[in-house]
Amino acid sequence: QKEVEQDPGPLSVPEGAIVSLNCTYSNSAFQYFMWYRQYSRKGPELLMYTYSSGNKEDGRFTAQVDKSSKYISLFIRDSQPSDSATYLCAMTLQGAQKLVFGQGTRLTINP
């Protein structure tokens, strides 16, 4: 079993829809959670960074962490075609030297 599980998709939704992307993990010691967005033929860029449980909002994006369920989510409101990309979750624990990544979910927003 992988340490972090992420549905690879692909996920295709109409413009304006609310998108929900999710990851589950097995290591209860993870404390720091990240979402990256990767456009085709580009490097991933950091989208959201959260610590421990709770919600964090940035514009149309909301990151949610539920440590009790070992489950994190990224919500995209009013989705736009420019949101079409691969979204990767990542997480780590205090003092760790590296991140653990999910496989990435490929998302397409259809105009």
Next chain:
Amino acid sequence: DGGITQSPKYLFRKEGQNVTLSCEQNLNHDAMYWYRQDPGQGLRLIYYSQIVNDFQKGDIAEGYSVSREKKESFPLTVTSAQKNPTAFYLCASAERGGSPLHFGNGTRLTVT
């Protein structure tokens, strides 16, 4: 502008040749990383370095080598011992180990 520069963007090599991928950062970050990305497989860690003149193997280090002689630079050599070298290679840096990563825009290596 601060960032990570990977060069070249595309690289073609014949089987049996070693090739070195460049990675430079001007973010003053201590930690640097090399990942390999294949379709449907996510990111796989090749090597990482927390400090100059020190580096550790990641999950798929066989057939690769690195050096960290300067804080700003972390070149990756893909040797002829790497059985399946064709892939998209990503370099990243972080303030310290475990911090969020800043990625370069990758080098696509094709070996024929």
